[in-house]
Amino acid sequence: MLKGDLVGLRARHEADIPVLRTELYDDVVTGSRADSRPWRPLRPDTKDPRLVGDDTDPGHVPFSVVELAGDTLIGTATMWGIDTHHRSAHIGLGLLPSARGKGYGTDVVAVLCHYGFVVRGLHRLQIETLADNFPMLRAAERNGFVREGVLRSSSWVMGEFLDEVLLGLLAEDWQGN
Numbered sequence: 001m002l003k004g005d006l007v008g009l010r011a012r013h014e015a016d017i018p019v020l021r022t023e024l025y026d027d028v029v030t031g032s033r034a035d036s037r038p039w040r041p042l043r044p045d046t047k048d049p050r051l052v053g054d055d056t057d058p059g060h061v062p063f064s065v066v067e068l069a070g071d072t073l074i075g076t077a078t079m080w081g082i083d084t085h086h087r088s089a090h091i092g093l094g095l096l097p098s099a100r101g102k103g104y105g106t107d108v109v110a111v112l113c114h115y116g117f118v119v120r121g122l123h124r125l126q127i128e129t130l131a132d133n134f135p136m137l138r139a140a141e142r143n144g145f146v147r148e149g150v151l152r153s154s155s156w157v158m159g160e161f162l163d164e165v166l167l168g169l170l171a172e173d174w175q176g177n
Helices: 016-025 028-034 104-119 134-142
Strands: 007-010 060-067 072-083 088-095 124-130 146-157 160-170
Touching: 007 104, 016 028, 016 072, 060 104, 072 104, 088 104, 104 124, 104 134, 124 134, 124 146, 134 160
Parallel strands: 088 124
Antiparallel strands: 007 060, 060 072, 072 088, 124 160, 146 160
C-alpha cells in the first residue's frame, strides 16, 4: 500500500466494487461528470472496466483509496495512459460523497505524484477535469500542478457542453522532491 498523511492507495478488492459502483457510478450526474463516455446502467454482474482492474495492462493502474485511520474505503484513484517512452501519465480520483470536503483529495493527488515520479520514474503527470470541479482544481494546485489550458466546450455533460481544464506537473517542479 502507498501511504499519504490521511489516505492509503491499495489494490482494488472484489468487495470494493459494489460499494464504488453504488456510491460513484450508479448516480447518473456523478457518473456523467466522472467519465467521458455516456452514462448507462450496468448489471451488478458486469465486469465494469472502470472498477475491475486488468493486471495485464501496464498503462492503467487502478487503486482503491482507504482512510488510514480506519482502513475504510473512501474512493478510487487511477493512473492511466502511462507512456514509458515519454515518461508521462494521467491521474484522476473519485471520492465517495461521505469522504468529500475532508482534505482526502489533496492527499490522494500527493500519493499519486509519489507513485508516478518516485516509483514509476515518470517525468510528467497530467490532470483533465471539468472547469467547475473546484475541489479537484484545488487538490491539483496544492500539489504544484499548473493550469496549462482550457478546452472550451469539450465535454458533453447532462445536456450541456462544459469547459475542461488541463493541468500538468513536471518531476522537477514537484513539491515532494
